[in-house]
Amino acid sequence: MTLGPAELAAMIEAVARRISTERVALNRLDAALGDGDHGTNVSAAFNSAVEAIAALNQPSASDVWLAAAKAVMNSMGGASGAIFGSFFLKGVPVLRGKDSVNKRDLEAVLEAGLKGVKARGKAGVGDKTMVDALAPAVTAFAGADDFTEGFSSAAEAARKGADSTRDLIARHGRAKYLGGRAIGHIDPGAMTVAILFEAIDKWSREAW
Numbered sequence: 001m002t003l004g005p006a007e008l009a010a011m012i013e014a015v016a017r018r019i020s021t022e023r024v025a026l027n028r029l030d031a032a033l034g035d036g037d038h039g040t041n042v043s044a045a046f047n048s049a050v051e052a053i054a055a056l057n058q059p060s061a062s063d064v065w066l067a068a069a070k071a072v073m074n075s076m077g078g079a080s081g082a083i084f085g086s087f088f089l090k091g092v093p094v095l096r097g098k099d100s101v102n103k104r105d106l107e108a109v110l111e112a113g114l115k116g117v118k119a120r121g122k123a124g125v126g127d128k129t130m131v132d133a134l135a136p137a138v139t140a141f142a143g144a145d146d147f148t149e150g151f152s153s154a155a156e157a158a159r160k161g162a163d164s165t166r167d168l169i170a171r172h173g174r175a176k177y178l179g180g181r182a183i184g185h186i187d188p189g190a191m192t193v194a195i196l197f198e199a200i201d202k203w204s205r206e207a208w
C-alpha cells in the first residue's frame, strides 16, 4: 500500500474539512490561553493549502507538500505559521523524487516534520505546545506495521498527548505569562494536531 500525490492531497483536504468544523472550538480553547484566533487561522491555513494544491498541474508528492508548506506559512503568518509551515517544509526533501510514498517514507516525513516543529518553536515534550501531541503521534506511527494501524495509533496518541497539555504550564507564546493559570486548559496547537491525525485516520478508513 502506497500513497501518491493524489492521496496526499486528499489527506490534506480531509484535515482542512475537519479543522474547519472545529474552528470555533479551537478558537474557544485559544481564548483561554491566547487571543482566541487559533481556529480561524489554522482553518484558513489548511483551506489555503487545499487551494494551492488544487492549482498545481500534475504535482509530484514533494510538490504537494511544498505547496502546503508555502500556503500555511503565507496564510497563518507569524510564529504559528512558521511552525506549522516547517512541519510540511521539512518533509519536502524526504519526498523529493518519490512517485509513491510507502509507510517508511511517511514515517520519515513525519519525523522530519516533528524535528522542524521542535527546532522552529524551540519546544520539547512537556512545554504545552503542539509538540506534546505531535511527538507521541510520530512515535506511534513509526511503531505500527502499516498505514492503517499507524494512522489509528497516531490519532490515539495525539489525542492523549493533547489531553496531557491540560495539566501543564506553558513555556512558550502568550500562555507562558499566565503561569499556573494555564493549568486546566488544553493547548490549541496540540488539539489541532490531534484533530489532524483523527481526520487522516478517518480518511484512510474510508478511502481504502
Ligand SMILES: [Mg+2]
Binding pocket: 030, 034, 035, 036, 037, 038
Ligand atoms: Mg493567536
